[in-house]
Amino acid sequence: MSDVALRLTGIRKEFPGVLANDDVGLEVRSSEVHALLGENGAGKSTLMKVLYGYYQPEAGTIELSGKTVEIRSPAAARRLGIGMVFQSFMLVPALTVCENVALELDHLGAVPSWQGIARQIREVSDRYGFGVDPDAPVWTLSVGEQQRVEIVRLLVAGAKMLIFDEPTSVLAPTDVEALFEVFAQLKADGYTIVFITHKLREVMACADRVTVLRRGRSVATVDRAETTEAQLVELIVGSARVEQAGTRGAARRDGAPVLELAGVWAEDDRGGAGLRGVDLALYGGEIVGLAGVSANGQVELGDVVLGVRPAGQGRVWLGGEDATTWPTARRLAAGVAMLPEDPMLMGAVGAMTVEENLALGDIDARSRPGFLPLDWRAARAKAASLTERFGLRMPRLDVPIRTLSGGNLQRLVFARELARSPRLMLAYHPTRGLDIAAVSVVYDALRALRDAGAAILVVSEDMDELATLCDRLLVIYHGQIVGEMAADAVDLHEVGRLMTGGVAA
């Protein structure tokens, strides 16, 4: 068990303005599940991309089974038996599973042996209980299935060491457990697994050893069996900055609901029914959780409230006024704010600077004539105060935001939306990808917003989060609200049943 499969020494990787990896070391034994743990921007993804040949380090060495290697490209990494599953999968949706797997293979030949590839896929799929159909087009598969396809393609291509970049961030809770079982079986079959995470529970659930990164440096490597969650937290944050149990808001249902939906139907992106008659009311001064497995109408619900997706039937009221036909700008002016599901794709402009992105959706600016100059000095001051308030570690505000880590971007968009003092906040996965310290900042901000009288809808798949944060819980399934309960009466078992289509008792 103790032979070293991989040793990284003194890895250094610098991006303009950011030292992502600074003298990082990592030692992975063969046939172990090794977790790479750390806050956002700690350098986990960068380190793995260096290993995968995606980045070239400025300094440091990589040893595989005791031999120093140079990994110049992902293709070179694959030839060395290293495979990586990225956070956003690298599959071609229009192609079948079989064709996607073929893309990973080195020696495909002019006329690929599709039957041979399909047979290999079935072998691997059967061995690990994936149930992958080689002929299924990838776009028809769920996220969990796509992840299994990613694993299959690495195994078929002959990878011995599998790297996963936050593999659980896209999965429903049941899929997460299944993935950990796959890890265990892969380990038993002699594969080595390195996975990036910032969730302690996952580390305790499936890792053999853990390496903690902090601010671009490796802090420690510990055996899972000899550590505790508390010790890991200390290693991650470096000091005691841990989320306190939250206070609950006494829901003051004063006056008209801030948001009310009555019998709302809406199409999903494929023209099917995304929402099927949703009724709900949110009042000022409460945080309402929306629990559900992803793709059960959460996205469509937010779109309809924001006015970027038409309600086929039903009405939407904002602050007591019928807003069903209002354009988005008017809804924003009425105090709607949204932290979208994917902040990079839906809420920010990657090529623009931090300041420019913070100016987006600035209602005050929009009320002035458009030919007037924007007040960039005021925007900069606002950007500085926002980044300060949310403890965003940003070396410079004049860099394109696509250079930021996912967690920083998430917090940036969140900060921007909060700065508008909204009356209604739709927060999608507000802490996804955030580290422990950042999570508590977000929770505090949401609670402060609630105490200021705003209505907040938190969409999340993380039941712990919903139970900690929310005053009231709604469950969405198949485009309908199928359950409602007060926060102190939440029965997680019951919620789980409702989320997966069980009928309310």
Added chain:
Amino acid sequence: MLRAERLTARPNWSAPAWAEELGRFVGGLLLAGAAFAVVLLLFGKDPVKAYAEIFQGALGDSYGWTEVLVKMIPFVLTALAAALPAQLGLINVGAEGQLYFGAITATWVALTFGDGPTVIVLPLMVAAGFVGGAFWAGLCGALRAYAGLNETISTLLLNYVAIRVVDHLVHGPWKDPSNFNWPYTAEFTQAARLPVLFGSRVHLGLALAALAVVLLYLLLTRTRWGYEMRVVGGNPEAARRGGLPVGLYLVAAMAIAGGLAGIAGMAETSAIQGRLRAGISNGYGYVGFLASWLAGAHPLRIVVTGALLAIISVGGDVIQIAVNLPSSSVNVLMALILFGVLGTRRRLEAAR
């Protein structure tokens, strides 16, 4: 897919970044120049002589450099017509047709009100040229914004339509009966001619082009409209969710762009030709598109790339006589420059 670099409000033009970008641009030019020299050698021509002739012809005397300025006017205006839509993520290859359509509407003013005073007729013609081009391009913008029709295709195809409309007009309704059946309109009255400068062919269109450069730059970098246009270009989904009228911006940007190309058409007919005829633009709209790409859709840099292409274009006429090559051979040089400059441009390294 080629991608225009986007302006940022206050680009980080620290000295080293500036120097590096300039260095890469010049490097790309030299590379293209070397490649073209090889082409010349293959045809048995002396590249040193050819280059000397190009620069001598274009910059060696006052005729040369004033001709460069004359060519720059349509190049810069049509380049801006490609650059503004590029900032919104649109590809406008229709400046050629928009130029022709602006020429049509401006000609209509000249033929109808040509007897009025210059101070009325000329501004009217400029406005008409703008409106004509804006209509032609706005059409494509609206089809893109509200019907999802790809603007690259529609603008390209409408080029041919606009050219045919001009052909029809000069062969038919607007043909000058007193002119021996030539397919021309009647010559414009003096009131409808843009004044020339320095006693050369350089005309007041130069001032219009310069004004357009400055205004577009200020629009994009300073104003809220320009900022929001760049948001639309950077991420239409985020723009929509930010409450911006995305469709309106697409139409407006196309219309302004087409209007600028239309002014180029007005200037060519009014100042250079003095009448509407077929072939008023020798592919100026396409050269402008090239200038915009070379400049990364940046209005100020378009002045530089427009001048460069104008020098090559004027020099091309000289090459024909001096080295005995078809003047269109400079098109090869222009294409090589595009490849050279785009090929050496720094790719943004994806971080993390």
